[in-house]
Amino acid sequence: MEIVCLGTGSSTGTPVIGCDCATCRSVDPRNKRTRASVAVVIPEGPTLLIDTGPDLRLQALREGLIQVDGVLYTHTHADHLNGIDDLRNFCYLQRAPIPVFGNENTVRDIQARFGYAFAPPGHHWDKPVLTAHAVDAPFQVAGLDVTPLPVLHGKLPILGYRIGDIAYITDVSEIPEATLPLLRDLDVLMLDCLHDRPHPTHIHLARSLEYAQAISARKTYFIHMTHRMEFVDTSGKLPDGVELAYDGLRVRVAPR
Template structure:
């Protein structure tokens, strides 16, 4: 965020409660200060409970100076709005853990998943941009492989795909991109996608 000079965040939406996805919560503090606002946080009940547990100091009655100022918003598998923009949750599974992906207009984001039920898959179809996890080439218990992610992308009939949550076991960025269809690329740091 520092390297990309992000000056404003409207909200934070969580996909699930794994540490590698929630650990950056403290990084909203500069936005509390710069934008003089509490940060709206969206997540399922279990995610919000994990945030309260892991970042208990932000939720105590007597606030320590400088803790993140947060407003928690519980979501479920129904559309919701942030500043007038419709967000559509997409239920996926990270092995047996239910997680959410999200569709915002024609942009869909799904990470840490290896299974999407057919009814939920309908929400993905015909996205202009689909961001999907592709951990590595070899089978994994809770993440799509490169081949599986390509199949999901093709089935979705999306226009452009970016694969994220990539392991060092995937291979070199340039070499993997050369193997991919023209409309799919590995995501990279500071990638900007207009939605």
């Protein structure tokens, strides 16, 4: 199994339009962050996406992504959802609908905002053709076991996801006690780390490090970072076993 970081940025992406800070001017590709999303790829098998941010098309082209067998939505903020229309190319290639998953609020909101994507396919498959599935317990998609991870994003209940021994938790301000047991024995944890200052709807560096230590995955990667997280400066402050993710990072995990 391979987890491919399509994007590791916050809602603005980095560089930020109109900003001339050191990170935004940096030529280090690891400081160029598109909106947060990952692909979970099983070699010779299915590929799942977690979220479809507004940069999906360019991310897919960059990573050679030509297959999507399901999408796990964390929540419906624009930076996680608004690339949904680009799923149409995968529906076209596969001549098949793509199932999408989320908690009940998420699924209802996606259907309200992108109703045209839930209609039967037209002759030319020129729109996304999706099927919606609300989940609140472990489920299977394309033969993979997926466990939803309820977390809080400010007051909003949203989902992270565990697939095998990897977990992805973005846009989180609190991981409830009841969710922590679902995070035992992880190989890889990808975890929100907005930046170095507290924020009402996201954990920040100090809090992300506390959670990383409490969950103690074999390796933790921070995601969904703003331009305040210059790659080299911030990496130098991290303990063993914790790293900053970057766009294009691929992490291989042995199957169980």
